[in-house]
Amino acid sequence: MTIYFLGGGNMAEAIAGGLVKQGGYHVHIANRGAGKRERLARELGVQVSEKLPGLSADDVLVLAVKPQDMQAACAGLQTSGALVLSVAAGLSIDTLSRWLGGTRRIVRVMPNTPSKVGLGVSGLFAADGADEADKRLAQNIMAAVGETVWLENEAQMHAITGITGSGPAYVFYLMNALQAAAVQQGFDEKTARSLSLATFKGAAALAESSGEDFSTLQQNVTSKGGTxxxxxxxxxxxxxxxxxxxxxNACVARSQEMAQQFEAV
Structure with a gap:
C-alpha cells in the first residue's frame, strides 16, 4: 500500500511528515512545482513525481489541492478503487464522486494547521462506499498528526470547519491582540510576543491538566471587584x-456557500 498525495502544500506536507515520523507507511507526493518536489524529497525522504502514477485498490489517495483547483486536478484521474481522502474545504462527497468518475470510497477530512507540529484536530466523515476498514485506515493516517473525531453527518463538516478548522486563526488573532495591548502598555515587540505566547501556552496546559470547565478556570482567577x-x-x-x-457563524456560512457553488459546477 502506498499513500499518494495529490498536491504538496502545507497540509499535505504536515500529514506526510507525520506519517514518515510515525513510520510504517510508503508515502508518495505528486506536485507540479519542481522546486517543491525537490525540497519534499530532501526533507521528508518521500518519493515525489510531477504527476500521479497508476493507482491500485490497495492504495490511498489524499486530495490536497485547493478547492478551486480540485476539478481540474481530478480531470482524467483514475482512482482504480483506491481509498480517497479529501482535505479540501467545501467539497461534498457527491461533488468529489462526480469529479472522480463515480467512486464513493471517500472519506472527507477537515484538519487544521497545528497538524504541522502533531497537535492537530481532524474531523472525519465517510461516504457510503467506505467500509469500517477504510475508516480505521483514515483515522490511523490522521492520528499521525493529532486528534481525530468522527462526525455524525456530512453537514457537520461545515460546523467543524468553523470551530477547529479555522479555530487556530481565531487564537492567533487573540494572541496578536494581547501582544498589541502589551506594546500599548510599554513593552517592546519581542517581549510583548513572548508574554502573549507564554500566557496562551500556560493557560492551555493548565486547562488540559486540570480537566476543569473553562468557565471554572476563569472564575478561579476572577475575584469580584478585582483586576x-x-x-x-x-x-x-x-x-x-x-x-x-x-x-x-460567518465561517460556517461561508463553508456552506462554497459547497453550494462547487455543487453547481
Whole structure:
C-alpha cells in the first residue's frame, strides 16, 4: 500500500511528515512545482513525481489541492478503487464522486494547521462506499498528526470547519491582540510576543491538566471587584463572546456557500 498525495502544500506536507515520523507507511507526493518536489524529497525522504502514477485498490489517495483547483486536478484521474481522502474545504462527497468518475470510497477530512507540529484536530466523515476498514485506515493516517473525531453527518463538516478548522486563526488573532495591548502598555515587540505566547501556552496546559470547565478556570482567577474582573467586565461590555460566536457563524456560512457553488459546477 502506498499513500499518494495529490498536491504538496502545507497540509499535505504536515500529514506526510507525520506519517514518515510515525513510520510504517510508503508515502508518495505528486506536485507540479519542481522546486517543491525537490525540497519534499530532501526533507521528508518521500518519493515525489510531477504527476500521479497508476493507482491500485490497495492504495490511498489524499486530495490536497485547493478547492478551486480540485476539478481540474481530478480531470482524467483514475482512482482504480483506491481509498480517497479529501482535505479540501467545501467539497461534498457527491461533488468529489462526480469529479472522480463515480467512486464513493471517500472519506472527507477537515484538519487544521497545528497538524504541522502533531497537535492537530481532524474531523472525519465517510461516504457510503467506505467500509469500517477504510475508516480505521483514515483515522490511523490522521492520528499521525493529532486528534481525530468522527462526525455524525456530512453537514457537520461545515460546523467543524468553523470551530477547529479555522479555530487556530481565531487564537492567533487573540494572541496578536494581547501582544498589541502589551506594546500599548510599554513593552517592546519581542517581549510583548513572548508574554502573549507564554500566557496562551500556560493557560492551555493548565486547562488540559486540570480537566476543569473553562468557565471554572476563569472564575478561579476572577475575584469580584478585582483586576481580572475589571477586564472581563470590559470584554462583556464590548460583547466579545457574541463577536466570537458571530465569527464562527460567518465561517460556517461561508463553508456552506462554497459547497453550494462547487455543487453547481
Amino acid at each position: 481580572t474582573f475589571a477586564a472581563v467586565e470590559a470584554f462583556n461590555a464590548h460583547r466579545l463572546p457574541e463577536a466570537i460566536e458571530a465569527g464562527v
